[in-house]
Amino acid sequence: MSDVIRLADVTLEVAGRPLLSAISLTVTDGEILAVLGPSGSGKTSLVRLILGFLAPTRGEVRLRARAVSRDGKILVSPEDRRLAVVFQDLALWPHLTVRGNLEFGLKAHGVQKETRDARIANWLGRLGLGAEKDRYPGSLSGGERQRVAIARAMVLDPVAVLFDEPLASLDVVLKRELLEVLRGILREARTTAVYVTHDPREAAALADRMAVLEGGRIVQSGTLEEFRGAPATPFVADLVADLSVLPMVDRIGQDET
Numbered sequence: 001m002s003d004v005i006r007l008a009d010v011t012l013e014v015a016g017r018p019l020l021s022a023i024s025l026t027v028t029d030g031e032i033l034a035v036l037g038p039s040g041s042g043k044t045s046l047v048r049l050i051l052g053f054l055a056p057t058r059g060e061v062r063l064r065a066r067a068v069s070r071d072g073k074i075l076v077s078p079e080d081r082r083l084a085v086v087f088q089d090l091a092l093w094p095h096l097t098v099r100g101n102l103e104f105g106l107k108a109h110g111v112q113k114e115t116r117d118a119r120i121a122n123w124l125g126r127l128g129l130g131a132e133k134d135r136y137p138g139s140l141s142g143g144e145r146q147r148v149a150i151a152r153a154m155v156l157d158p159v160a161v162l163f164d165e166p167l168a169s170l171d172v173v174l175k176r177e178l179l180e181v182l183r184g185i186l187r188e189a190r191t192t193a194v195y196v197t198h199d200p201r202e203a204a205a206l207a208d209r210m211a212v213l214e215g216g217r218i219v220q221s222g223t224l225e226e227f228r229g230a231p232a233t234p235f236v237a238d239l240v241a242d243l244s245v246l247p248m249v250d251r252i253g254q255d256e257t
Contacts (some may be wrong), residue, residue: 002029003065004160004192005050010059012045012216019045020216023059027160030190032183034203036239037213043196046213047164050194051085052078063159079108084153088165090145092137098124098148099133102155109156123151126185143174150182160192167202179205200239212236 005027012020020042027033037043048054049061052074061069063083068076084105092101099120106116124130127147137145146166153161167175183206186193197203203210204224211221212235220232224243231237 003027004029004031004063005194006060006062006065007049008060008062010049010056010061012042012049012054013057018216020049020056023216023218025211025218025221027192027194030192031209032186032193032195032207034207034210035194035196035213036198036200036203036210038198038235041213042216043198043213044164045216047085047162047194047196050162051083052076052081082156082159083162084156084158084160085162085164086149086153086166088168090137090149090166092145092148092152094137097134097136098129098140101137101148102152105152105156119155119157123155127151127181142170143178146170146178147181150178150185154185154189154191158191160194161186163193163195163197165197168198175202176205182206200243204243212239 003026005025007023007025010020010023011018023046025033035043035046045054049056049069052068055069055072055074058071060067060071063076063081066076068074068081093104096104102120102123103116106119111119120133121130124133127150129144129147129151132140132144132148137148140148149166167178170178179202185191195203195206209221209223210227211218212233213219214233214235220227220236227236228240228243231240
């Protein structure tokens with residue numbers, strides 16, 4: 001499989017303080033990578049680097065083999081990277097309807113009306129939002145707003161989707177439901193994704209592979225089975241221990257051996 005996202009020895013410093021140090025990782029075509037770490041570990045900074053909102057102090061970010069940031073310079077602007085993002089606060093436009101929220105990005109990218117209409121209808125249908133298309137975000141439930149944010153990202157047909165703690169505020173029942181929906185659509189569409197979370201249950205339920213950030217460094221990456229077999233740090237060992245007793249561990253929608 002080809003690399004969609006590649007970070008090579010990336011360091012990010014702000015006012016002389018390192019936020020990320022020597023980060024090297026790849027995400028391959030169709031892969032879901034979960035990035036785990038405690039608050040302050042650098043997870044959101046990593047997302048902003050990939051999106052192009054920040055430039056690495058040193059190192060290189062590549063998308064589909066194209067250098068998009070390198071050594072303090074943004075070579076390709078965020079709007080030209082063909083990435084989509086779902087933030088923790090969702091960032092839905094309150095003055096636009098559900099349909100309007102999906103259409104906004106398509107118009108900005110110059111997608112023709114016939115294609116816009118077909119894509120919007122497709123994703124509203126797949127996420128169970130067809131009947132809500134003329135409603136405004138403020139009138140929707142929390143779960144419905146989450147679905148709108150996911151649909152708004154997927155309708156763009158992006159190179160990859162980045163998720164920054166999108167389910168952090170939900171109860172466990174709704175979180176499990178949306179994880180099932182999310183995994184299904186990402187798998188069906190073969191969408192490459194980076195899913196940032198502090199919750200090991202979400203990572204284990206959704207991702208093919210995980211990377212753990214501690215203090216701005218990746219201390220371990222691999223599959224859940226590899227983490228269980230040889231945790232690299234006490235923090236990783238605690239994550240594995242939590243997974244042995246907490247619900248929502250198994251990958252949703254897949255049989256485990």
